[in-house]
Amino acid sequence: xxxxxxxxxxxxxxxxxxxxxxxxxxxxxxxxxxxxxxxxxxxxxxxxxxxxxxxxxxxxxxxxxxxxxxxxxxxxxxxxxxxxxxxxxxxxxxxxxxxxxxxxxxxxxxxxxxxxxxxxxxxxxxxxxxxxxxxxxxxxxxxxxxxxxxxxxxxxxxxxxxxxxxxxxxxxxxxxxxxxxxxxxxxxxxxxxxxxxxxxxxxxxxxxxxxxxxxxxxxxxxxxxxxxxxxxxxxxxxxxxxxxxxxxxxxxxxxxxxxxxxxxxxxxxxxxxxxxxxxxxxxxxxxxxxxxxxxxxxxxxxxxxxxxxxxxxxxxxxxxxxxxxxxxxxxxx
Amino acid sequence: xxxxxxxxxxxxxxxxxxxxxxxxxxxxxxxxxxxxxxxxxxxxxxxxxxxxxxxxxxxxxxxxxxxxxxxxxxxxxxxxxxxxxxxxxxxxxxxxxxxxxxxxxxxxxxxxxxxxxxxxxxxxxxxxxxxxx
Numbered sequence: 094x095x096x097x098x099x100x101x102x103x104x105x106x107x108x109x110x111x112x113x114x115x116x117x118x119x120x121x122x123x124x125x126x127x128x129x130x131x132x133x134x135x136x137x138x139x140x141x142x143x144x145x146x147x148x149x150x151x152x153x154x155x156x157x158x159x160x161x162x163x164x165x166x167x168x169x170x171x172x173x174x175x176x177x178x179x180x181x182x183x184x185x186x187x188x189x190x191x192x193x194x195x196x197x198x199x200x201x202x203x204x205x206x207x208x209x210x211x212x213x214x215x216x217x218x219x220x221x222x223x224x225x226x227x228x229x230x231x232x233x234x235x236x237x238x239x240x241x242x243x244x245x246x247x248x249x250x251x252x253x254x255x256x257x258x259x260x261x262x263x264x265x266x267x268x269x270x271x272x273x274x275x276x277x278x279x280x281x282x283x284x285x286x287x288x289x290x291x292x293x294x295x296x297x298x299x300x301x302x303x304x305x306x307x308x309x310x311x312x313x314x315x316x317x318x319x320x321x322x323x324x325x326x327x328x329x330x331x332x333x334x335x336x337x338x339x340x341x342x343x344x345x346x347x348x349x350x351x352x353x354x355x356x357x358x359x360x361x362x363x364x365x366x367x368x369x370x371x372x373x374x375x376x377x378x379x380x381x382x383x384x385x386x387x388x389x390x391x392x393x394x395x396x397x398x399x400x401x402x403x404x405x406x407x408x409x410x411x412x413x414x415x416x417x418x419x420x421x422x423x424x425x426x
Numbered sequence: 427x428x429x430x431x432x433x434x435x436x437x438x439x440x441x442x443x444x445x446x447x448x449x450x451x452x453x454x455x456x457x458x459x460x461x462x463x464x465x466x467x468x469x470x471x472x473x474x475x476x477x478x479x480x481x482x483x484x485x486x487x488x489x490x491x492x493x494x495x496x497x498x499x500x501x502x503x504x505x506x507x508x509x510x511x512x513x514x515x516x517x518x519x520x521x522x523x524x525x526x527x528x529x530x531x532x533x534x535x536x537x538x539x540x541x542x543x544x545x546x547x548x549x550x551x552x553x554x555x556x557x558x559x
Contacts, residue, residue, distance in 0.1 A: 202451035272544040273551055280459040281450045281504070282529055282545065289448070289522065292552035300551075334455050 142216035148195035153179035163232020167194025173406025192328035283330030367397030444507035482524035526556035
């Protein structure tokens with residue numbers, strides 16, 4: 094990807110430099126189709142985090158709301174959420190996880206770990222000097238975002254939790270099945286199915302929304318376009334392998350830590366879930382978050398399967414605004 | 427399809443090249459897959475001394491290069507190379523179908539609880555051309 098234009102350097106409150114590279118319209122349009130660009134009109138910004146180049150958008154002014162995606166999506170997932178939050182007077186930051194979207198995509202499997210991705214987010218939060226922060230977590234944005242939040246509660250104002258989990262194995266019966274989950278990312282099958290054929294960003298997301306025709310017309314190309322080659326899709330089959338299925342899972346200790354910390358967490362929390370979510374079903378997952386965080390509001394059920402933002406973006410934005418507006422402005426330390 | 431993939435002796439590589447077509451960094455994510463390759467290619471004895479070779483349904487030969495990594499059981503990874511004429515591009519359609527056949531061969535060899543029926547069902551769910559979708 095070519096970068097054209099001036100470097101815009103500005104010192105963040107914590108003294109580090111954030112580098113915003115302005116790509117030319119030509120460069121961005123070479124990656125994203127026109128009908129996608131019309132839905133995602135935000136200036137691309139880049140920061141060096143934890144050794145990687147992370148893309149994010151940073152719109153509006155006010156207390157920050159950080160919107161976190163998971164596998165295999167990117168910030169575009171929140172395209173219907175961003176405008177209402179900005180209009181209501183919040184600073185909205187939408188990072189693309191390293192390995193997804195317009196961020197750098199390491200081509201070595203060992204470049205990825207749960208703790209590493211959490212540290213990437215911590216680095217961005219520090220560089221941008223974010224305080225009084227609301228983190229909105231979805232899918233792998235849950236374990237990474239919650240790790241960041243629970244390690245730095247002094248920066249936090251509130252949490253919003255959607256279709257994710259934060260405890261050890263097994264996350265769901267779905268994840269223990271040979272068909273399709275374990276076969277999909279099995280050795281060599283994962284690189285073939287999700288790598289050569291981009292099955293998760295295309296067909297996979299399509300199967301996990303309610304209004305599939307609308308998704309196909311408006312959004313599917315956005316997820317496929319940013320993962321153009323097999324090597325760029327590495328994280329789509331690497332992340333599934335980080336879901337612990339037994340006590341030997343690589344992230345088991347971190348999930349145990351997350352569960353223990355969450356049980357002591359007093360941050361204002363809102364739980365939103367897709368009514369039709371079959372991957373992380375509400376009756377199991379939203380209720381388990383509710384037991385861990387009895388003070389949490391919700392779960393509010395909205396129309397949506399796993400990628401609920403695709404079907405209910407404006408409604409999710411309204412729920413976030415109504416909730417955050419009532420929370421104390423903590424997180425200044 | 428499974429029966430048409432066979433293990434063969436190292437071929438004559440004169441005027442040939444290796445074209446990397448698939449790579450797996452963590453063949454032991456489910457340990458039974460690593461065990462299968464160890465058993466089929468006698469890797470506990472051979473180690474890194476030489477690759478393994480397969481003939482796929484198209485008649486094409488594929489080389490399996492096993493990768494070691496300090497601190498992990500061997501092999502930790504495997505790279506699949508198509509053995510092709512040195513100056514000729516690969517036929518991507520043929521390679522794709524051959525790789526699907528190699529996956530069949532692997533899954534059938536690994537055995538229960540893995541099955542070619544579930545592999546085919548997964549391929550159809552995600553509408554893979556090689557799965558007849």
